[in-house]
Amino acid sequence: MHEFILGAEVMHSIMQTVNQVAKHDVNVLITGESGTGKELVAKIIHLQSPRAENPFVPVNSGILSGLMFEDKLFGHEKGAFTGAICQEKGCFEMADKGTLFLDEVSDLPLENQIDFLRVLEDFCFHRIGGNEIIEVDVRIISATNKDLKNEVKKGLFREDLFYRLHVVPIYVPPLRDRKNVIPKMVDRFLNQSAINFKKPKPAVKPEVIDLFCRYDWPGNVRELKNLLERVFILNDYDTISVEHLPSDFLWHFKDPHRIKDLEEIRSEAEKKAIMDTLHRLAGDKEKTAKILRISPRTLRYKLQKYNIKYERSSKPPI
Numbered sequence: 584m585h586e587f588i589l590g591a592e593v594m595h596s597i598m599q600t601v602n603q604v605a606k607h608d609v610n611v612l613i614t615g616e617s618g619t620g621k622e623l624v625a626k627i628i629h630l631q632s633p634r635a636e637n638p639f640v641p642v643n644s645g646i647l648s649g650l651m652f653e654d655k656l657f658g659h660e661k662g663a664f665t666g667a668i669c670q671e672k673g674c675f676e677m678a679d680k681g682t683l684f685l686d687e688v689s690d691l692p693l694e695n696q697i698d699f700l701r702v703l704e705d706f707c708f709h710r711i712g713g714n715e716i717i718e719v720d721v722r723i724i725s726a727t728n729k730d731l732k733n734e735v736k737k738g739l740f741r742e743d744l745f746y747r748l749h750v751v752p753i754y755v756p757p758l759r760d761r762k763n764v765i766p767k768m769v770d771r772f773l774n775q776s777a778i779n780f781k782k783p784k785p786a787v788k789p790e791v792i793d794l795f796c797r798y799d800w801p802g803n804v805r806e807l808k809n810l811l812e813r814v815f816i817l818n819d820y821d822t823i824s825v826e827h828l829p830s831d832f833l834w835h836f837k838d839p840h841r842i843k844d845l846e847e848i849r850s851e852a853e854k855k856a857i858m859d860t861l862h863r864l865a866g867d868k869e870k871t872a873k874i875l876r877i878s879p880r881t882l883r884y885k886l887q888k889y890n891i892k893y894e895r896s897s898k899p900p901i
């Protein structure tokens with residue numbers, strides 16, 4: 584729960600709904616773009632519910648179809664089909680007394696939707712190849728990044744199943760609609776990385792945050808989290824500045840139709856080489872000039888030209 588960063592007002596109202604629905608076994612349908620935090624919301628509902636001590640079982644609804652899907656959900660008995668060498672439980676049984684999280688539910692194959700609906704009626708089923716009726720006590724939370732109502736209109740999703748799953752809807756907005764949360768997320772994700780990778784947490788220049796707030800984050804929170812992890816792992820700077828961001832990210836801020844001239848490409852490469860060398864030599868300008876085979880005077884000129892401010896540090900060279 585403490586993992587979840589709220590920030591915007593809309594997220595507080597989501598949390599209010601989460602707290603309400605957690606207490607009761609109602610079916611919840613979480614919608615929102617990929618990477619907005621749907622699975623995290625589902626986990627929080629589970630952890631706030633009386634089922635918290637029991638399993639939370641996520642299933643990706645789209646990757647399997649037909650018998651494979653049935654097998655994944657309901658399990659099989661020994662000898663039920665070639666390769667069924669022993670009895671195996673499906674996700675429904677694994678989630679008994681807990682929560683089954685159906686991710687990307689709009690991708691549930693049409694042919695399997697009816698079986699699924701039937702189980703949701705009474706939570707009774709057979710394992711494939713079995714006669715025993717298995718009864719489970721499972722809470723269903725589903726998520727989709729598509730407009731499920733629209734899938735119903737297109738005939739790709741059963742209307743009856745839609746209403747079954749959609750008892751309480753929760754919409755998680757994209758990150759671009761709650762950009763004020765970005766500074767908090769940056770701070771929290773860097774904290775997490777510092778703990779996970781046992782490295783000191785760097786500071787972040789305000790220009791970096793400005794840039795992050797200008798970007799639309801099509802991959803939402805996941806994209807921001809992954810980018811920060813990448814920058815954190817690949818750099819040892821005390822402060823993250825714009826130059827330390829990956830070029831494929833910075834590319835979003837350039838005019839894609841503009842072709843760089845050779846001078847620009849050369850300058851960028853030069854700047855990067857100087858910064859990297861200085862960094863590796865803990866800011867020793869004399870050695871940097873020597874290694875780059877330029878005179879100290881030329882190095883001073885270039886440091887000024889590219890506005891590189893790198894003071895000699897007490898850290899040992901890498």
Ligand SMILES: Nc1ncnc2c1ncn2[C@@H]1O[C@H](COP(=O)(O)OP(=O)(O)O)[C@@H](O)[C@H]1O
Pocket residue numbers: 586587588589615616617618619620621622623624726804805808
């Ligand atoms: N509000 C948030 N606070 C902290 N981490 C978040 C938040 N929203 C998303 N994340 C993180 O972003 C990543 C993507 O979230 P996830 O729940 O898998 O998204 P979705 O299921 O919508 O694709 C996960 O690592 C998750 O922990």
Ligand SMILES: [Mg+2]
Pocket residue numbers: 618621622686
């Ligand atoms: Mg997901």
